[in-house]
Amino acid sequence: MKLFPIVTAILVCVALYFVVLDRATLLGFAGRFVPEPNNAPTQLAELPADTEAVEDDGRMNVIVRRSEAQVTENAVLLRGRTEALRLVDVAAETSGRVISTPIRAGAFVSEGQVMCEIDPGTSQTELEEAQARLAEAEARVPEARARLPEARAMLAQARAQLESAQIDGNAAARLNESGFASETRAASAAAATAAAEAGVESAAATVQGAEAGVQSALASVRSAEAQVTRAENAIEDLTIVAPFSGLLETDTAELGALLQPGTICATIIQLDPIKLVGFVPEAQVDRISLGATAGAQLASGREVQGEVTFVSRSADPQTRTFRVEITVPNVDLTIRDGQTADILIQTEGTPAHLLPSSAMTLSDDGQLGVRIVVDGVVEFAPVTMMRDTARGVWLSGLPQTADVITVGQEFVTAGVEVRTTLEELTQ
Template identity: 60%
Template sequence: MRLFPILIAGLVCVALFFVVLEREALLGFARDMTGEAAAAQGTPPEEEVVAEPVAISDTATDAASDPVHVVAMRSVAREVPDAVMVRGQSEAAREVVVMAETTGTVVSEPLRKGAFVEADQLLCELDPGSRGATLSEAEARLAEAQARVPEAEARIPEAQARVAEAEARLQEARINQNAASRLSEGGFASDTRVANADAALRSAEAGVTAASTGLETMQAGIKSARAGVQAAEAAVERARLDIEKLRIKAPFAGLLETDTAELGALLQPGTPCATVVQLDPMKLVGFLPEAQVDRVAVGAMAGARLASGVEAQGEVTFLSRSADDLTRTFRVEVTVPNPDLEIRDGQTAEILIETPATVAHMIPASALTLNDEGQLGLRIIEDGLAGFTPVTLVRDTVDGVLLSGLPATVEVITVGQEYVTDGVPVRATFAEPEATQ
């Protein structure tokens, strides 16, 4: 049963051998067979026809030089608003975890998350405990320290009088010592008198020193009393601040992201009381690539569409000067008003940032074509001949595409651009009037 397929395969191989490798021999065999058949029928074999070159007629040349009919439009460049689009997310303008600064038990009713609080509104109140007594004690010490100052100041005149008295005695002792010395030189005073005068002078000098030291001590006492007053005032201030820290208030108007501390809870320094979030205004944060960061400036207008469909407008308030180490992108922040609190923290957003206007042409997208090198461009008309010019796509719109890289005025082939090449003469029918800026 398998012999027949093997036989067919062999015949096919033989046929392929003669068709591919022995083609000339096969064709010669066929011609011989054809000649024999013609001789048997009395018909002379066909003679080999030798092709001769035929001259191209003037008519064909004229037909090749006829211009190709195309449809074109005249376009004039105009300034069009431009923008950069980035993807980002919404971010609260401010978010603070309000913490306790002192130790105490909560004695206020808690506020529930989602509630709106005003600036300086009470969030948590702590039990004062013995802080009132501490304040009273500090105030009493302050009064005591303040009373010591006049007492110390009252001793100054007495000390000054003692100094004056000591200086007068010193002057008298100097006069006596001088007189005794001169009398001793003339033989009118004994050595004992001179020695007594010298002793009196030294005693007077010591009295002046002692009186001056007493005056300085009194002055130091005044300074000490005043320092005691300052220390007592600091103690009073600390006690008052500690009492003020018992009332934990909202730093700004916003929403409570968490409940405030529960009644009876013990708070210590660093323990959270509540989290307050400010959502008006709202920040929209995105990241610009290196190629587009120079096109954006602080103060530029921007618009955004959130994933929820909410649209917002604002302006750029921050543009980073340093790139992210991993993504090599630059952080940009857009501040938008959010009076109705429609925008939530952390929503995905498409941000469109306005950039300086771009000079471009509005061309139908169907007019775009590719050259032999694969460049995107347009077929244009120059002096009646078709040409190609590469373009840069600015952006796509409903009415067409905005293109840059073209002359200020250009004639663009919109229909038939695929049937002409560079240098081909064309005859254009302009479908649209010249564009105006």
């Protein structure tokens, strides 16, 4: 074994001992070899009498920013989609074969333009037959009405005869009681009165029959008119037209295709104007009002602008959100149905403080806030984060002026006294 490495290790250990553990002895030993300058004072100068030692009072130093509230433009951010103003499947209301040339998908159709035309078949014949029945029913009405005056005249005559018979009967009865007329004459007068009453009842029944005949004739006219209307509607149903101006999403029914009631002729979509649909949480729905300006950025990068035209009064039972619709002009029809959109709805300005995000902290119960200093004492102030920017975060819920701790907020708690240093803000 060589002796030199062992000696070297021992010397290194001794040196490390004095350097690390007994530095004072090492410095004292080394100081004896340093020459003292001739002009070095022999003793320390005494401190001035008026110099007072600064005592540490135990309060922690923190850095605060004196923040003033500013009215900032606020907005509600939603993620939604575009939705066509109208999307309708135009279906047939009658059966028959298509006799019109189909219009291909993507074509623009105007309101009232023919999309599908069905073979009329016997529809025109049925209309003419219904019109003939109507004319026949209308011809019966004057005849029925003509019977009514005759029946009323007969009733008036029967009532006059009854009145005359009643007078004769009364006279015969009085003469019989006085002994100037026989009982036979009185009985004959009573029989004549009964016959006159029967005649009145018969005449009244005739009048009722004439009135019923008029009503029956009028009912026949109304029935015939209904048949004519049905025949006309059946002819109208043979031509299927566009209910509004828009684009065809599908081809119209092919020539020769058999359509049944409910069979789709074509699907038409209206894209001008178009709707932006989003769902706002219940915590923010009261901030949105009808007519508010809104903007959106589509997935393609295009930006559009419109206004709020609908805010739902009923929440979705699953998500507890409210439907919001924004109407946007789309004259060139370049915005499509179903595109994803990031929607920003403008709301009223709100006083807020612009602070660094690092100033935010959590309370013991997990509430978001910042720590402020009031009269040298730390307080926890709950805040609501409005939005994040490159310069910091906008927070609401603080007083108009607040000393917010920006450095050291994690080392103090509410109720602790601190010494504050104002933060120097640089642009």
